[in-house]
Amino acid sequence: RKEVEQDPGPFNVPEGATVAFNCTYSNSASQSFFWYRQDCRKEPKLLMSVYSSGNEDGRFTAQLNRASQYISLLIRDSKLSDSATYLCVVNPFSGSARQLTFGSGTQLTVLP
């Protein structure tokens, strides 16, 4: 079983739609959680951290469910510029230096 699993998609949604992605992780001791965004042929960039209480940044809402070991990302009022691959990232404790574990990503295309 992969440490971090995501539905690869692709998700094709019309502009203005609401879309949600889920991600599951296997290490129950994981400490930190993130969503990164990666545009085609570009580097990953941090979209938002995910906190236990859930957090919102404009049109983006991230939630964490530790009991079920999943993380979600909700995008409201989708824009064409939201088209990208969204990476779920988990920071499990690993020895003396923590390392990020990346999901393989969910591809989103927002259609005009």
Add this chain to the structure above:
Amino acid sequence: NAGVTQTPKFQVLKTGQSMTLQCAQDMNHNSMYWYRQDPGMGLRLIYYSASEGTTDKGEVPNGYNVSRLNKREFSLRLESAAPSQTSVYFCASSRLAGLEGETQYFGPGTRLLVL
């Protein structure tokens, strides 16, 4: 600030050739990382350097070596390239590995093709 820079952007190698990928950051970060990204696999950690003077293996270190030249620079060397090393390589840096909620910043990547 340029952030994290990588050279070269593209490279084509023949099997058995060697090359070094260069990475530099100007954010005064202590920790640096090398990842590879393959289709459907996500990013996988090759090596990392938690601080200047230290390096450690990640998930997929075989066939690679690294050097933390100074606080700014972290290079990745392929001694004898193989087709299985065809990939996109990303360098990243962070303030300090081990911090809760630590964020990594990525360079633009190097696309490597080994024939």
